[in-house]
Amino acid sequence: MKALCWHGKNDIRYETVPDPEIEDPRDAIINVSSCAICGSDLHLFHHFMPSMKSGDIVGHEFMGEVMEVGSEVKHLKVGDRVVVPFTITCGECDQCRRGNFSLCERSNRNKAMADKVFGHAGAGLFGYSHLTGGYAGGQAEYVRVPFADETHIQVPDTLTDEQVLFLGDIFPTGWQAAVQCDIEPTDTVVIWGAGPVGQFCVRSAVLLGAKQVIVIDNVPERLSMAQAGGAIPLNFDEESVLGRLNDLTHGKGPEKCIDAVGLESHVPRSPDSMYDRVKQSLWMENDRAHVLREMIYVCRPGGVLSIPGVYSGLVDKIPMGQLMNKALSVRSGQTHVRRWTDDLVRRIDEGQIDPSFVITHSVGLDEGPEMYNIFRNKQDGCVKVVLKP
Amino acid sequence: MNRSHSYMSHSLHGSDRLARGLGWFSIGLGLYKMLAPRKLTEPLGMEGFEPMVRACGAREIACGVGALSTNPSLALWSRVGGDAMDLAALAAALRDKHNPKKENVGVALAAVGAITALDLVCASRIKKRYAYQAGPTPDYSDRSGFPRPAEAMRGTAGDFETPRDMRAALPSPAKSPGERVTPTTRSPNG
Numbered sequence: 145m146k147a148l149c150w151h152g153k154n155d156i157r158y159e160t161v162p163d164p165e166i167e168d169p170r171d172a173i174i175n176v177s178s179c180a181i182c183g184s185d186l187h188l189f190h191h192f193m194p195s196m197k198s199g200d201i202v203g204h205e206f207m208g209e210v211m212e213v214g215s216e217v218k219h220l221k222v223g224d225r226v227v228v229p230f231t232i233t234c235g236e237c238d239q240c241r242r243g244n245f246s247l248c249e250r251s252n253r254n255k256a257m258a259d260k261v262f263g264h265a266g267a268g269l270f271g272y273s274h275l276t277g278g279y280a281g282g283q284a285e286y287v288r289v290p291f292a293d294e295t296h297i298q299v300p301d302t303l304t305d306e307q308v309l310f311l312g313d314i315f316p317t318g319w320q321a322a323v324q325c326d327i328e329p330t331d332t333v334v335i336w337g338a339g340p341v342g343q344f345c346v347r348s349a350v351l352l353g354a355k356q357v358i359v360i361d362n363v364p365e366r367l368s369m370a371q372a373g374g375a376i377p378l379n380f381d382e383e384s385v386l387g388r389l390n391d392l393t394h395g396k397g398p399e400k401c402i403d404a405v406g407l408e409s410h411v412p413r414s415p416d417s418m419y420d421r422v423k424q425s426l427w428m429e430n431d432r433a434h435v436l437r438e439m440i441y442v443c444r445p446g447g448v449l450s451i452p453g454v455y456s457g458l459v460d461k462i463p464m465g466q467l468m469n470k471a472l473s474v475r476s477g478q479t480h481v482r483r484w485t486d487d488l489v490r491r492i493d494e495g496q497i498d499p500s501f502v503i504t505h506s507v508g509l510d511e512g513p514e515m516y517n518i519f520r521n522k523q524d525g526c527v528k529v530v531l532k533p
Numbered sequence: 534m535n536r537s538h539s540y541m542s543h544s545l546h547g548s549d550r551l552a553r554g555l556g557w558f559s560i561g562l563g564l565y566k567m568l569a570p571r572k573l574t575e576p577l578g579m580e581g582f583e584p585m586v587r588a589c590g591a592r593e594i595a596c597g598v599g600a601l602s603t604n605p606s607l608a609l610w611s612r613v614g615g616d617a618m619d620l621a622a623l624a625a626a627l628r629d630k631h632n633p634k635k636e637n638v639g640v641a642l643a644a645v646g647a648i649t650a651l652d653l654v655c656a657s658r659i660k661k662r663y664a665y666q667a668g669p670t671p672d673y674s675d676r677s678g679f680p681r682p683a684e685a686m687r688g689t690a691g692d693f694e695t696p697r698d699m700r701a702a703l704p705s706p707a708k709s710p711g712e713r714v715t716p717t718t719r720s721p722n723g
Contacts (some may be wrong), residue, residue, distance in 0.1 A: 154549055154603065158542035189544070190603040243696070326701040329688065347678055353688030361665060369673035374683030399705055425602050446703045473702040487693065496689055501678035504671070513544035521663055525671035 146533065147201045147284035148512045153191040156513045161201065164280060164288035169216035171293030174228060179206035179282045181512070181519055182230075182313060183339050184406065184454045188272070189516050190431065192407060193456050195257070195274040200323045204230035204270040207305060211290075215435045226296040228282065228289055229481035230313045232268040235294030246478035251291060266478060283512060285533040297354045297485045300493060306500035307492055309530065310344070315488055315499050317479040318344025318404070321452040324475035325400035327352045332398040333443070334358045334389060335375070336435045338366035340528045341452055342404035343373060343502050350374040351496065354400070358392060360385060362411075365525045369502070378470050380411060389442050397444035406453025407431035416461065423460060430457030439473025446478040451476040502528045509533040513515040548658035552609060555655060556600030559593045559612060566590030577641060578634035579626050589619065605661045609656035616649035 147161045164173055182205050187193050200317040207227040210220050214442070220226070233240050239247040248267035252258055258265030258275050268290070271281015280287060289295050300309040318341050324335060333349040335342050338361035349357045350373065360378045367377035378388050389398055394497035409432050411417045420432035439449050440463050449472055491497055504527045507515060515529045566573065567590035570583040592615050599608025623642045626632055650702045661667075 153601075154545055156544040215582060226687075226709075242698075300717065323693075323695055324699050326695045326705070328705040331705060343678075348690075350683055352693065353691055353692035365671050365673050369676050372674050372677040372683070373679070374677070374687065425598050439698050444704075448701050471703060475699070488570075491690070495680050496686070497678050498680075499678060501676040504673075510542060513542055516544045517662065522666045524668040525673070527673070 145285040146509060148203060148509065148531075150188055150196055150202050151198045154517075156189060156516050157329060158204065158510050158513055160499075161284070164286050166214045167288065169214040170293065171214045171290050172210050172217055172220055172289045172296075173212040174206070174208045174226065174282075174287045174289055174492045175211040175508065176208040176282060176285055176287060176533050178204050178208070178309050179203050179284075179509070179531050179533065180309060181205075181283070181515060181531065183341060184272075186516070186520055187407060187456065189453055189520065190408065192424075193273045193275070194261075194327050195278075197274060197278075200271070200273075200278070201280040201284050202271045203281035203283030204272055205309065205503045206270075206284075206287060206308050207299070207312065208253060208287075211286070213292065216279075217292050224296075225299060225301060227299055227308050227311045227485075228270070228287070228296055229311075229316075229485070230270055230272075231295075231478055232270065232277065232279065232290055233294045233318060233482060234291045240294070243480055245480040245482050247480075251295075256277055269478070282530060283509065286508070294365060294482070297482065297489065299489060303492060304500070306506075306530065307498055307504055308489070310340075310499045310502070311485050311488055311492075312481065313479065314340045314528075315344050316481045316484040316503075317341050317452050318346075319348045319484050319488060320479050321345050321402045321404065321450045322352050322354075323484075324346035324450040325349070325402065325448050326402060327354045329353050330355050331400050332356050332358065332393050333400040333402065334360065334398040334403055334439075335370075335402045336360045336409075336439065337406075337453065338363065338370045338375075338377075339404065340502050342366075342402075343369060343527070344499070345402050345404050345452070346370050346373045346375045347497055349400075349402075351491075356392065358398065363522055366522075366527060369527065373501075379480035385438060386442055393444070397442050397447070399444050399447045401439040401441055401443045401447065401449050403435045403437045403449070403451045403453040407433075407455045407459075409434040409453075421461070429460045431459045432457045433459040433462060437461065437463060440470075440472065443470065443472055445470040445472075448473045448475060452479065503530050504528055506532065508529040548655055548662060549605075551651070552600050552605040552653045552659055553651060555612065556597045556605065556607065559597030559600060563590045563593030563595075563597060563598075566593060576634060576637045577623075577626060578629075578632040578638065582622075585622070604655070604663050606659050609652060609659055610659075612652045613649065613656055614680065616645060616652055619645050620649065698704070 148347045151165040158497045210224045231246045233245040233248045237249040250266035268277030333354040335345045357375045359375040362381040371377045417434045423429045509531045570586035596608045596612045627638045
């Protein structure tokens with residue numbers, strides 16, 4: 145089959161690889177109809193995630209039709225149309241039973257390695273390094289889905305791929321980021337990053353009833369898309385983040401802050417961004433933390449910081465004094481996708497939201513490698529790329 | 534798979550590979566200049582300029598690290614600037630009447646000139662490929678994702694209740710007028 149494979153920094157290739165096979169009776173094989181490039185795939189592209197191996201198939205946003213099931217799969221049959229959550233979940237361990245699906249205790253088959261790095265491992269993920277299980281990803285024609293009875297979202301045939309594809313990651317990720325803020329009708333919610341996850345954070349915060357939603361970025365078309373969804377745009381190239389947020393909150397600061405950027409935040413001409421870039425280039429820290437520092441600084445005391453943005457390891461110069469003295473709550477984690485998807489499928493089906501608004505490019509899988517470059521450089525108005533195998 | 538298709542199916546272009554090669558070359562040359570400056574100054578008749586050569590070595594290493602980063606554009610243009618400085622220094626050495634090794638300086642000038650051309654070609658191509666936000670700025674102001682204006686959608690998910698484990702640790706400071714919370718116990722010292 146054809147797939148997009150990682151071969152090193154900035155090096156993604158469209159190549160022929162062996163077809164996946166059932167390896168466990170609980171597996172299913174999915175014939176992928178649509179997949180997408182996620183912002184967090186860029187962290188792999190830039191080789192910021194450790195334990196990638198040359199030839200690894202990437203991609204964790206995908207959907208398709210079941211073409212084969214293992215002997216112990218009970219709730220799926222050949223021909224079913226499913227979206228696959230990026231977090232692999234057994235559905236039986238203590239964490240899964242509590243709804244903490246991204247912390248599944250059994251799905252990471254490289255648990256021993258992950259335990260050494262994280263203390264205790266989280267769930268296995270598709271196409272996201274050997275630290276998260278080394279599972280082949282979904283930017284491919286076919287994918288093996290472990291624990292298939294639990295690791296799927298069934299979707300109505302009345303909805304198109306474009307409407308449901310993002311149930312596997314970015315929609316529930318934006319939703320969980322907003323839910324973690326425990327939004328009150330009096331709250332101001334500020335979202336750093338108007339990328340695909342940021343866009344879903346905006347819509348989620350609006351649906352959940354925030355008084356005002358503000359989005360911070362410097363890409364005009366992304367800001368206009370966020371504004372269309374109900375956010376007040378703040379272009380950090382043109383105005384002071386602190387000044388504008390204080391203006392919009394009567395000098396008190398936002399109660400709820402969401403980091404939808406993660407480890408590659410960059411602000412031109414910002415001393416801390418330059419400092420981070422140098423340290424990251426010299427392998428002296430893993431992640432650039434400008435957004436985290438700014439969130440901690442601007443947030444109203446007693447507020448909440450929600451962090452759906454991906455971080456990989458060590459960061460530097462985190463103002464713990466501000467965090468502690470302002471009594472800020474920090475909520476983070478990979479998304480517990482399946483915890484939210486029944487509700488979100490219903491909202492899409494009822495027409496409350498059509499997630500396809502975010503798609504700006506739809507091309508064949510063979511054009512995937514070049515789309516990584518275009519998406520990374522935000523060229524051609526690129527916000528979200530869908531690939532068709 | 535034919536060859537041209539295979540090339541198009543790579544995210545890494547020829548200019549990226551060249552940038553990478555120049556990056557490693559820059560680091561190697563920088564280390565050589567830092568660790569053995571006399572091995573360069575002596576054959577060029579430029580004894581006494583070792584501190585300057587060391588400084589150039591540090592510059593080369595910095596540019597090399599930059600050229601290996603996710604966006605090598607700035608580092609490659611820095612290399613072009615560095616090349617210009619090297620060419621100026623070598624030209625001065627060539628003009629020096631007392632320099633007994635002008636032949637070597639000429640060879641060095643030609644070599645640096647060739648590398649400058651390579652750096653220039655690579656930097657120009659990389660600049661175009663990595664141009665941030667290049668291309669048209671589309672209008673996405675009609676992409677709300679909502680069936681009605683966003684203001685009308687505010688609070689539509691009011692039927693959703695935040696799960697107990699995801700409620701804020703503290704009462705929202707914005708809740709107006711705010712519930713008055715009274716201490717449940719008082720210590721003898723108040």
